[in-house]
Amino acid sequence: LVEIRLHAVMVGADLLHASVDLREGCYARLTVSDDGHGMDQATLERVFEPFFTTKPAGKGTGLGLSVVHGIMRGHDGAVTVYSQPGKGTTFHLYFPAAANEARVAPPAQRAILPARGERVLYVDDEHALVQLATRALERLGYHVTGYSEPATALQNFQADPSAFDVVVSDLSMPGMSGFELAGAILAIRPDVPVLMTSGYVNPRDEDTARSIGVHSMILKPNTVEDLARILDGMFRGREG
Numbered sequence: 001l002v003e004i005r006l007h008a009v010m011v012g013a014d015l016l017h018a019s020v021d022l023r024e025g026c027y028a029r030l031t032v033s034d035d036g037h038g039m040d041q042a043t044l045e046r047v048f049e050p051f052f053t054t055k056p057a058g059k060g061t062g063l064g065l066s067v068v069h070g071i072m073r074g075h076d077g078a079v080t081v082y083s084q085p086g087k088g089t090t091f092h093l094y095f096p097a098a099a100n101e102a103r104v105a106p107p108a109q110r111a112i113l114p115a116r117g118e119r120v121l122y123v124d125d126e127h128a129l130v131q132l133a134t135r136a137l138e139r140l141g142y143h144v145t146g147y148s149e150p151a152t153a154l155q156n157f158q159a160d161p162s163a164f165d166v167v168v169s170d171l172s173m174p175g176m177s178g179f180e181l182a183g184a185i186l187a188i189r190p191d192v193p194v195l196m197t198s199g200y201v202n203p204r205d206e207d208t209a210r211s212i213g214v215h216s217m218i219l220k221p222n223t224v225e226d227l228a229r230i231l232d233g234m235f236r237g238r239e240g
Contacts, residue, residue: 005031008097019094020203021078026097033090039083047081050172050199066199068093070219118235119163122146123153123181124170124197133168136224142231150176154184161189166234168227171198171205179208186213193234195227 009029011022046052050066072079076096083089120142124130130146137144147153150173171178182194199220209217218226
């Protein structure tokens with residue numbers, strides 16, 4: 001049995017602990033619950049991680065819930081989950097609610113200036129994402145070298161560390177994580193900006209990124225748009 005409910009809720013101090021993404025205020029809360037097998041605590045702690053799945057190999061990508069989390073966070077919302085083995089699972093999706101009908105036009109986005117041939121090293125284990133980002137950034141005037149294997153990307157960076165002006169890496173990759181890649185690159189050349197992309201970023205990841213020296217964390221699926229603006233700010237002195 002699957003139940004779907006929608007309620008207006010006021011998030012106060014008593015609910016803030018449910019998610020670091022929640023702020024005090026009014027939300028539309030979409031609740032999706034079932035009476036299925038449920039999940040144990042170990043599974044709950046990883047349920048929003050990219051590529052984590054309880055399905056057999058080849059039966060699931062482990063990306064669904066991480067994308068949901070990224071979308072909710074991108075809209076200033078939050079998603080929480082509650083579950084017990086044998087008692088089912090409940091997801092709460094919190095959408096910020098407007099008190100009145102929205103009439104204000106969205107603010108005009110700052111135009112992105114053409115790039116000046118800055119050299120980007122782009123790394124993501126999803127080959128299709130590498131191709132997409134490469135095409136989009138090259139249309140803006142960047143020179144992009146893309147890799148779907150982080151070890152190969154590191155070898156090429158080691159061969160010529162001065163060949164790149166910025167490094168962009170996915171966080172969760174098999175064989176070598178984005179943080180491991182960033183640490184190795186910054187050990188070779190501490191001045192090169194490293195940007196990290198991910199479908200899900202928890203507070204621990206943000207702390208790790210700061211400690212390593214990662215310039216920015218970019219949430220998927222808005223990677224290309226956000227990346228273009230961050231690069232524009234970095235190279236044109238227009239951040240903020």
